Amino acid sequence: MNIIEAKNIVYEYPDGTEALKHIDFKVEKGDIVALLGPNGAGKSTLFLHFNGILEPASGEILIDNKRLKYDRKSLLKVRQKIGIVFQNPDDQLFAPTVEEDVAFGPLNIGLSQEEAKKRVEDSLKKVGMEGFEKKPPHHLSGGQKKRIAIAGILAMGPEVMILDEPTSGLDPKGASKILKLLYKLNDEGMTIIISTHDVDLVPIYAKKINVINKGKIIKEGTPHEVFDDVDIIRKANLRLPRIAHLVEILEKEDQFKLADHYPLTIGEARKSILEHIDK
Numbered sequence: 162m163n164i165i166e167a168k169n170i171v172y173e174y175p176d177g178t179e180a181l182k183h184i185d186f187k188v189e190k191g192d193i194v195a196l197l198g199p200n201g202a203g204k205s206t207l208f209l210h211f212n213g214i215l216e217p218a219s220g221e222i223l224i225d226n227k228r229l230k231y232d233r234k235s236l237l238k239v240r241q242k243i244g245i246v247f248q249n250p251d252d253q254l255f256a257p258t259v260e261e262d263v264a265f266g267p268l269n270i271g272l273s274q275e276e277a278k279k280r281v282e283d284s285l286k287k288v289g290m291e292g293f294e295k296k297p298p299h300h301l302s303g304g305q306k307k308r309i310a311i312a313g314i315l316a317m318g319p320e321v322m323i324l325d326e327p328t329s330g331l332d333p334k335g336a337s338k339i340l341k342l343l344y345k346l347n348d349e350g351m352t353i354i355i356s357t358h359d360v361d362l363v364p365i366y367a368k369k370i371n372v373i374n375k376g377k378i379i380k381e382g383t384p385h386e387v388f389d390d391v392d393i394i395r396k397a398n399l400r401l402p403r404i405a406h407l408v409e410i411l412e413k414e415d416q417f418k419l420a421d422h423y424p425l426t427i428g429e430a431r432k433s434i435l436e437h438i439d440k
């Protein structure tokens with residue numbers, strides 16, 4: 162079943178920028194999907210449609226196959242179900258301290274002080290930010306703010322978590338910790354949608370990729386289906402994962418063919434190389 166579906170969405174900003182041009186996009190319940198695209202492609206604009214922050218000029222958003230409505234009550238409901246971590250944490254964090262910020266969502270949906278406290282502790286631990294409870298969010302570093310923003314949405318226990326560039330600004334260990342966490346949450350049943358232009362990270366976690374460029378979805382499929390279409394990837398100002406690029410050069414310049422598909426991750430490359438040596 163599709164938990165989120167965008168049908169023929171058109172969106173124009175007030176200054177006339179046509180940010181989304183007839184977008185179709187769907188996510189099945191339990192999926193982990195990446196929206197891959199260069200700067201200005203329309204990723205953030207599309208995401209803001211999924212819980213009704215933006216309303217399309219034409220087309221419709223379906224949540225659980227029902228058309229999203231834009232009255233206050235419907236929006237409150239959809240925002241409990243679908244949590245969005247904004248690209249810029251400064252758009253999200255506002256409370257005087259980290260713990261108040263993360264507790265805001267849970268208290269707002271009517272949970273007890275005690276339950277909210279538990280959720281704050283739990284989510285700060287999950288993002289590696291325990292010990293920062295009393296700090297004002299505006300005194301944190303960029304990467305730390307990002308983690309607090311993720312914790313704030315996590316604490317609401319949404320059914321779907323949408324993360325706009327969740328790893329940008331994080332150090333390698335922090336990024337890998339967040340990705341592992343998202344993978345685990347997905348394993349436990351949460352639907353996860355991530356936007357990124359990080360082509361090295363995307364094949365490690367995403368089961369499906371949608372490529373967006375200039376307001377249009379130009380390709381969708383498994384990581385291999387998407388990255389096999391090298392022309393489309395390069396046309397969208399993206400590139401192959403580094404490891405795939407190396408194998409592409411070996412094949413084109415040195416007539417060394419490793420396997421039918423370019424490996425997209427270190428793990429895949431390792432497997433192919435070992436198989437090649439065996440032969």
Ligand SMILES: Nc1ncnc2c1ncn2[C@@H]1O[C@H](COP(=O)(O)OP(=O)(O)OP(=O)(O)O)[C@@H](O)[C@H]1O
Pocket residue numbers: 174175176178179180198199200201202203204205206207248358
């Ligand atoms: N508030 C706004 N008013 C006018 N135009 C906007 C506004 N926000 C975004 N745009 C334009 O809409 C288009 C899509 O922007 P969007 O922020 O959705 O891209 P993105 O894919 O998220 O890019 P990035 O990778 O840089 O975050 C761009 O051309 C951008 O300039």
Ligand SMILES: [Mg+2]
Pocket residue numbers: 204205206248325
């Ligand atoms: Mg963006």
